[in-house]
Amino acid sequence: MGIIRSSFSFLLGAVTGVYVAQNYNVPNIKNLANTYLVKAKQVEETYRKPGDKREDGE
DSSP states (O other): OHHHHHHHHHHHHHHHHHHHHHHSOOOOHHHHHHHHHHHHHHHHHHHOOTTOOOTTOO
16 A cells, blocks of 8 residues: 555656646756856855965865
């Protein structure tokens, strides 16, 4: 009985996810994450201490 109950939950979630993705404006998570990583790198470079330049891989 456990496998039927768990697969029903999975299928219901998958169908709901497909419906929401097709009918609503859902943001692309990969692009959103990349945007925030670029902004975080800019903030880090802006506020980094002057003596911490390790760009040669040391």
